Amino acid sequence: xxxxxxxxxxxxxxxxxxxxxxxxxxxxxxxxxxxxxxxxxxxxxxxxxxxxxxxxxxxxxxxxxxxxxxxxxxxxxxxxxxxxxxxxxxxxxxxxxxxxxxxxxxxxxxxxxxxxxxxxxxxxxxxxxxxxxxxxxxxxxxxxxxxxxxxxxxxxxxxxxxxxxxxxxxxxxxxxxxxxxxxxxxxxxxxxxxxxxxxxxxxxxxxxxxxxxxxxxxxxxxxxxxxxxxxxxxxxxxxxxxxxxxxxxxxxxxxxxxxxxxxxxxxxxxxxxxxxxxxxxxxxxxxxxxxxxxxxxxxxxxxxxxxxxxxxxxxxxxxxxxxxxxxxxxxxxxxxxxxxxxxxxxxxxxxxxxxxxxxxxxxxxxxxxxxxxxx
Amino acid sequence: xxxxxxxxxxxxxxxxxxxxxxxxxxxxxxxxxxxxxxxxxxxxxxxxxxxxxxxxxxxxxxxxxxxxxxxxxxxxxxxxxxxxxxxxxxxxxxxxxxxxxxxxxxxxxxxxxxxxxxxxxxxxxxxxxxxxxxxxxxxxxxxxxxxxxxxxxxxxxxxxxxxxxxxxxxxxxxxxxxxxxxxxxxxxxxxxxxxxxxxxxxxxxxxxxxxxxxxxxxxxxxxxxxxxxxxxxxxxxxxxxxxxxxxxxxxxxxxxxxxxxxxxxxxxxxxxxxxxxxxxxxxxxxxxxxxxxxxxxxxxxxxxxxxxxxxxxxxxxxxxxxxxxxxxxxxxxxxxxxxxxxxxxxxxxxxxxxxxxxxxxxxxxxxxxxxxxxxxxxxxxxxxxxxxxxxxxxxxxxxxxxxxxxxxxxxxxxxxxxxxxxxxxxxxxxxxxxxxxxxxxxxxxxxxxxxxxxxxxxxxxxxxxxxxxxxxxxxxxxxxxxxxxxxxxxxxxxxxxxxxxxxxxxxxxxxxxxxxxxx
Numbered sequence: 001x002x003x004x005x006x007x008x009x010x011x012x013x014x015x016x017x018x019x020x021x022x023x024x025x026x027x028x029x030x031x032x033x034x035x036x037x038x039x040x041x042x043x044x045x046x047x048x049x050x051x052x053x054x055x056x057x058x059x060x061x062x063x064x065x066x067x068x069x070x071x072x073x074x075x076x077x078x079x080x081x082x083x084x085x086x087x088x089x090x091x092x093x094x095x096x097x098x099x100x101x102x103x104x105x106x107x108x109x110x111x112x113x114x115x116x117x118x119x120x121x122x123x124x125x126x127x128x129x130x131x132x133x134x135x136x137x138x139x140x141x142x143x144x145x146x147x148x149x150x151x152x153x154x155x156x157x158x159x160x161x162x163x164x165x166x167x168x169x170x171x172x173x174x175x176x177x178x179x180x181x182x183x184x185x186x187x188x189x190x191x192x193x194x195x196x197x198x199x200x201x202x203x204x205x206x207x208x209x210x211x212x213x214x215x216x217x218x219x220x221x222x223x224x225x226x227x228x229x230x231x232x233x234x235x236x237x238x239x240x241x242x243x244x245x246x247x248x249x250x251x252x253x254x255x256x257x258x259x260x261x262x263x264x265x266x267x268x269x270x271x272x273x274x275x276x277x278x279x280x281x282x283x284x285x286x287x288x289x290x291x292x293x294x295x296x297x298x299x300x301x302x303x304x305x306x307x308x309x310x311x312x313x314x315x316x317x318x319x320x321x322x323x324x325x326x327x328x329x330x331x332x333x334x335x336x337x338x339x340x341x342x343x344x345x346x347x348x349x350x351x352x353x354x355x356x357x358x359x360x361x362x363x364x365x366x367x368x369x370x371x372x373x374x375x
Numbered sequence: 376x377x378x379x380x381x382x383x384x385x386x387x388x389x390x391x392x393x394x395x396x397x398x399x400x401x402x403x404x405x406x407x408x409x410x411x412x413x414x415x416x417x418x419x420x421x422x423x424x425x426x427x428x429x430x431x432x433x434x435x436x437x438x439x440x441x442x443x444x445x446x447x448x449x450x451x452x453x454x455x456x457x458x459x460x461x462x463x464x465x466x467x468x469x470x471x472x473x474x475x476x477x478x479x480x481x482x483x484x485x486x487x488x489x490x491x492x493x494x495x496x497x498x499x500x501x502x503x504x505x506x507x508x509x510x511x512x513x514x515x516x517x518x519x520x521x522x523x524x525x526x527x528x529x530x531x532x533x534x535x536x537x538x539x540x541x542x543x544x545x546x547x548x549x550x551x552x553x554x555x556x557x558x559x560x561x562x563x564x565x566x567x568x569x570x571x572x573x574x575x576x577x578x579x580x581x582x583x584x585x586x587x588x589x590x591x592x593x594x595x596x597x598x599x600x601x602x603x604x605x606x607x608x609x610x611x612x613x614x615x616x617x618x619x620x621x622x623x624x625x626x627x628x629x630x631x632x633x634x635x636x637x638x639x640x641x642x643x644x645x646x647x648x649x650x651x652x653x654x655x656x657x658x659x660x661x662x663x664x665x666x667x668x669x670x671x672x673x674x675x676x677x678x679x680x681x682x683x684x685x686x687x688x689x690x691x692x693x694x695x696x697x698x699x700x701x702x703x704x705x706x707x708x709x710x711x712x713x714x715x716x717x718x719x720x721x722x723x724x725x726x727x728x729x730x731x732x733x734x735x736x737x738x739x740x741x742x743x744x745x746x747x748x749x750x751x752x753x754x755x756x757x758x759x760x761x762x763x764x765x766x767x768x769x770x771x772x773x774x775x776x777x778x779x780x781x782x783x784x785x786x787x788x789x790x791x792x793x794x795x796x797x798x799x800x801x802x803x804x805x806x807x808x809x810x811x812x813x814x815x816x817x818x819x820x821x822x823x824x825x826x827x828x829x830x831x832x833x834x835x836x837x838x839x840x841x842x843x844x845x846x847x848x849x850x851x852x853x854x855x856x857x858x859x860x861x862x863x864x865x866x867x868x869x870x871x872x873x874x875x876x877x878x879x880x881x882x883x884x885x886x887x888x889x890x891x892x893x894x
Contacts (some may be wrong), residue, residue: 044815073816107814202395206431209391210400214434216510221390249390316471321435326508329403329435332475333428334466356394 011092015127018091018112025095026110033097033108041097043108047075047348048132052124052156053143055083055115062143063113069341070109071098073348076133077111082118089116089123121152128159137161137351141344145170148179157183157191164347166196166340173197173237174368181365184358192353195361197237199343203335204242204291204309207319211296211307216326220298220305224250227279228295235290237364242291243279244363245356252277254366257374266367290337311335401832403436404512404545405503407496409487409527410519411441411452415551419582420518421456422464423824428476429466430821432829436508438479442496444486452482465822479507487523493530500536511544514831517551524550525567532571549578549831552643553634554840557856558849565842578831579840583644585823588786588812590838592651592753593665595780595788602778603656605757606732612775613737615754615892616648619746621698623872624720628711636690636722637852640742644751646673646848647840648782649738652753653728662836666844673847677727684858687726689868689880690719693745696872703745703872717867720744723880724855725887739884741891745872750894751782765803774805779894787811 013021033041049069053062059081066077097108112131116123132138140160146153148165157163163184170176177195184193212221227246231239243266247254252268252275259265264281284292289311296307305323312318315336321329338346392398406424408416427433441452457477461468483499485492504511515531517524528548531537537546548568555561568577583589596603605611618640624631631639650669657664679687694705706712706720721743728738757776777791788810796802830838870877875893884890 042809042811042814044810046815203431205391206395209389209395210431210434212389212391213400214402214508214510216508218389246391249393251390312471314469314471316469318475319435327436327506329508330475331428331433331435331437332471333431334469334472335431354394 009092009094011090013091013093015089015091015114018093018114018131021091022093022095022110022112025093029095029097029108033099036099041108045075045109045133045136046073047136048128048138049073049075049077049344049348050124050128050132050138050140050156050159051077051079051143052121052140052146053079053081054118055081055085058144059083062141063111065341065344066111067094067096068339069344070096070111071107072341073345075109075136075348076131077109078128078131079111079113080121080124080127081113081115082121083115084118086115086117089114089120091115118152122155124156125159132159139164139348141165143169145176148176148183153183160191161351162192162194162347164194164196164344167237168197168200168235174240174364174371177237177240177361178365178368181358181361184361193361194347194350194354194357195237195241196340196343196347197235198241198354198357198360199346200235200338201238201242201245201291202346203317204238204294205245207309207317207333207335208246208294208296208307211309211319211321214321217305217321217323219300220303220323222250222275223300224277224296224298226277226297228282228293229279229291230282230284230293231291232284232286232289239281239291240364240367241360242294243281244367245360246279247277248359248363249356250275250277254363254370257367257371259371259374264371268363397432399833400432400434401437401829402512403434403507403509404514404832405438405440405500405507405509406514406516406828406832407440407442407500408516408518409442409523410517411482412443412445412447412455413518415518416441417455417459418463419822419824420516420828421459422462423822423828425456425460425473425476426465426822426825427829429464429469429472433832436479438481438503438507438509440496440499440503441480441482442485443482444484446484447482448484449480449482453477453480456480465819487519487530488526490530490533493534493536496530497534497536511539513544513546515546515548517549521553521555521564524564528568528571537571545576545834546572547576547578547831547834548572549580549828549839552579552581553638554579554643554845555849556634556638558846558853561845561849565846569842574842575836577839577842578827578836579842579845580827580831581643581647581840582823582827583647583782584838584840585825585827586782587820588780588782589648589651591786592648592780593660596652597656606755608732608734608736610757611736612756612758613739613887613889614652615739615756616645616652616741616752617754617892617894618644618648618742618751619749619875619894620742620744621746621749621873623693623703623745624706624709624712626710628709631720632712632716632718635718636720636742636744637856641722641724641740642848642852643840645740645742646851648751648753649726649740650844652755652780653733653738655732660837662839663841665837666841670841670844670847672728672730673844673851675728675730675733676851677729679724679726679851679854679858681854681858681861684855685862686886687724687883688855688858689721689723689877689883690859691721691743691868691870691877691879692716692718693720693743693872694869696745696874698745698873705869705872706744719859719867721746721870721876721880723876723883725883726851737887737889739889739891741876741880743870743876747873747875748894749784752892752894753780753782754778754892754894755780756889765801777892779892781811785811785813787813 053059092113094111141164167173167176247268256267266279269276293310298305303324308320317335654668654672657668692706723741726738755778759775779789781787790808793803868877
């Protein structure tokens with residue numbers, strides 16, 4: 001929506017004064033909006049979004065992103081900045097309404113930025129309890145790297161209905177996924193987890209699944225023999241999640257992992273070893289390109305099907321299916337890398353447990369464990 | 376006939392599908408658009424198909440075959456399609472996506488009444504099935520004037536195109552409204568189509584049903600616990616359904632002169648909104664479960680007998696006036712309209728539903744052209760409080776609670792209730808609690824045609840109208856049309872363009888102590 005924002009930050013507010021300041025801010029903004037559009041602003045909230053980030057570039061990045069995100073998914077955003085130099089916690093608040101060129105107002109939302117010292121992280125749940133929006137879902141995004149096994153991380157998780165991390169932003173993404181799987185497993189069923197790395201591969205999953213939609217191709221799904229995924233380090237956890245998603249959906253169990261530096265070979269099999277699949281994660285030397293291609297070979301009896309999906313630099317992918325008795329089918333589809341605010345927005349649309357992600361994460365964690373034990 | 380084997384195969388789960396945004400993509404198929412050179416194809420169908428392709432919702436091998444009389448070939452039809460996409464698609468033209476999409480665009484020049492042209496079409500489809508792997512799955516779209524429906528259906532059947540024979544593939548047909556011009560013609564059309572296609576292969580399209588907010592009526596009613604207990608004669612005084620347009624008939628005089636507001640809007644859009652509002656809860660969201668309930672409530676509508684027509688309905692025609700500050704002509708001054716025309720451009724009616732839920736509750740339906748503003752809404756007016764506690768409250772009797780489901784232009788839900796005005800006196804004032812979709816979900820919604828085309832390819836009939844539903848709606852309308860035919864022509868009042876309709880329509884409600892909303 002093309003729009004102009006009506007916003008005026010108010011800063012230096014003590015934690016106890018946030019509610020009053022917010023009310024005052026909304027009162028003033030309502031008058032502004034009414035003056036410009038003839039109507040008071042409409043607020044329809046869908047969720048509370050809690051973002052935790054370290055002071056510095058993480059916090060700057062997070063603040064910029066939530067301001068891009070909030071108009072699309074109007075919510076209350078509580079941004080906690082962990083600043084070692086902070087002595088007295090204080091808040092800055094923004095109340096926003098977008099006004100369209102037709103003079104109508106669109107989405108309204110507010111952002112409460114709170115700076116606290118890292119050792120005060122245990123105060124966050126109480127602040128969230130005061131300012132969250134009623135019974136609406138609360139999402140927590142931990143920006144940048146966090147020590148997932150730390151008590152602070154666990155205390156923040158306590159306020160979340162859904163917890164979102166980005167394992168790609170960690171120095172050791174595969175280990176992070178392993179820790180995250182363990183955390184979600186012990187956090188109880190009340191916290192649902194997600195990973196932006198998972199959101200990034202949604203189009204890949206969709207394109208692979210579509211390849212097996214035609215009735216003529218369906219029988220090949222459970223007869224996949226090998227998968228080749230080419231990726232670079234910017235999407236290491238995405239590549240692992242993609243492979244793990246395939247193994248979990250195909251009813252296989254992680255069996256072995258070998259890493260020779262340029263390629264990680266994952267082996268998976270059914271419990272009775274009736275079906276075995278090899279998944280090769282090939283490191284690409286082109287950096288910053290993410291996952292570049294997926295090739296799948298399936299064999300049903302004497303029939304062999306080949307599925308290939310290649311990502312182009314132009315924000316599209318070519319998906320190709322070759323199977324006996326059918327003409328080669330190829331199509332080009334939209335496949336752009338979504339910016340982080342769109343990935344988070346997509347996650348905020350989902351309120352329920354993502355069982356498929358959790359199963360894939362569990363397989364990824366098991367592959368990591370096998371890798372470590374082989375090392 | 377419908378490719379039952381093919382449907383069974385489709386329904387076997389794909390293990391990789393769970394958790395993705397849709398349960399499956401359509402199987403490779405060809406859509407044949409009859410009337411491919413027309414406005415609907417150019418403005419809606421082709422752009423919707425491109426948007427589906429862009430959003431990765433179409434399968435590889437998907438093919439469009441345009442069939443029309445105009446002198447196009449594959450290349451020039453492709454250019455025509457591209458022009459439509461550039462002008463009307465939600466997504467931009469991406470060169471590589473367009474190149475891939477356009478490899479599946481074909482054109483067959485033909486006449487809808489010429490047997491040989493259908494033979495030509497059959498050969499083209501056979502060739503496409505072999506070359507592009509569409510496996511004999513065909514979706515036929517009748518984007519033509521209704522007079523061609525019969526020859527097209529017969530042409531398809533005569534050439535074996537209505538069925539894959541061995542059930543290895545599906546054949547479906549989408550029929551655009553109007554579905555007949557009265558009960559008899561609708562029944563005849565259903566019979567003609569039914570002779571070639573099974574009912575579960577027939578997709579009667581009313582694009583209103585593809586709108587997110589129309590579908591949301593079901594979600595609102597049956598996904599919330601608080602409204603359904605109030606949704607009956609004990610709490611609801613009456614219901615008003617309005618489909619108002621500010622535009623005139625534009626260049627559709629020849630069609631409109633024959634249809635009028637009652638056939639153009641009441642029989643379809645208004646009846647759909649009415650049935651979704653009044654129906655009982657379906658046992659599931661399965662297509663037939665939903666449509667069974669819609670048919671039941673249409674069949675429960677008390678017939679408007681001829682003698683009751685003057686008291687239960689109003690028809691009118693727009694005169695000149697001002698709309699959006701511009702002076703506009705009256706209906707009879709519009710190009711192509713008979714100077715003595717008695718075609719109604721406005722219709723209002725009062726219906727009763729004879730069942731336990733709605734006994735005694737009037738449903739007021741109105742539609743018109745050149746009204747004050749474009750709006751579609753369903754307004755539920757609740758009964759007033761049983762006792763006047765606040766004697767000083769002038770609004771107590773005149774402004775009972777109201778729940779308004781806004782369909783367009785601003786999709787949302789408004790609840791009107793009263794609050795105390797701050798101060799020493801006990802003065803009440805009505806206020807609105809407003810929810811607008813755009814303020815909660817600020818995302819681009821797909822066009823209705825995208826959703827409906829995708830559903831037709833997937834074989835989901837929920838948002839399409841079943842044959843008996845069409846006939847039930849016509850039964851209601853036919854009684855009214857017959858009554859009008861017996862009235863003197865001069866009985867058609869005028870209303871000034873840019874207003875909310877004729878004063879006679881106000882009297883329709885005034886007799887019941889109600890009044891139209893001024894939305």
